[in-house]
């Protein structure tokens with residue numbers, strides 16, 4: 001039996017104390033955790049999985065920034081599923097509007113440089129690293145100290161390239177390295193060339209141009225690409241896909 005304690009707070013009878021229904025997210029996670037324990041092996045027990053998620057946010061001035069539409073849902077689904085399957089999970093996340101999953105070590109970051117610094121601290125201890133974050137490729141060269149005034153008719157921002165975090169991890173490879181590829185055309189070819197260029201073990205290619213796939217959606221349509229195989233998957237929830245991605249990491253020797 002697992003007993004989920006009630007929460008404390010304002011009660012229907014007008015007093016404050018212990019007796020409220022616990023958080024639905026917590027109840028859901030405890031139920032799913034029990035189901036995983038019954039139905040699946042904890043096949044990631046003893047393993048450490050490092051996951052990045054969400055967008056990065058690159059400041060322009062104290063009140064403005066450049067970001068992208070990544071919701072973080074795919075990375076957070078991977079973090080929840082990896083934890084249910086028994087892993088120690090480190091989640092490095094850009095700013096998103098999702099609750100932090102239960103039982104996961106959480107490292108909030110904002111910019112690509114902050115994400116890189118945090119990932120590099122955790123990378124050596126990871127058996128599997130999954131870069132699901134949508135890292136901004138460029139940042140503003142000189143961040144204005146004061147709010148930029150609308151004095152001129154046009155405004156030019158000079159951008160400089162951010163480091164490719166995944167490629168730099170591939171250069172000093174440790175454990176099993178998984179990337180994502182957001183593509184709008186030639187999905188498999190582009191993904192395979194990213195896999196080789198960044199020295200990855202697997203890449204999850206995402207056609208962001210079709211409905212029900214990619215940024216913000218609760219579902220995804222992907223092709224899982226390794227050096228020898230390309231597996232086109234049907235549309236499914238990001239939670240179901242997270243399980244399949246982890247199955248494939250294990251199948252390809254990611255936890256050996």
Ligand code: CTP
Nearest residue numbers: 131132133135137163164165166179180181182
């Ligand atoms: N990535 C990264 N650091 C960056 C850019 C991307 O670590 N500065 C990672 C992403 O987390 C993802 C993978 O690289 O796992 C591929 O990202 P994607 O945006 O598809 O490709 P890019 O390498 O940025 O190439 P392009 O935008 O030219 O298609």
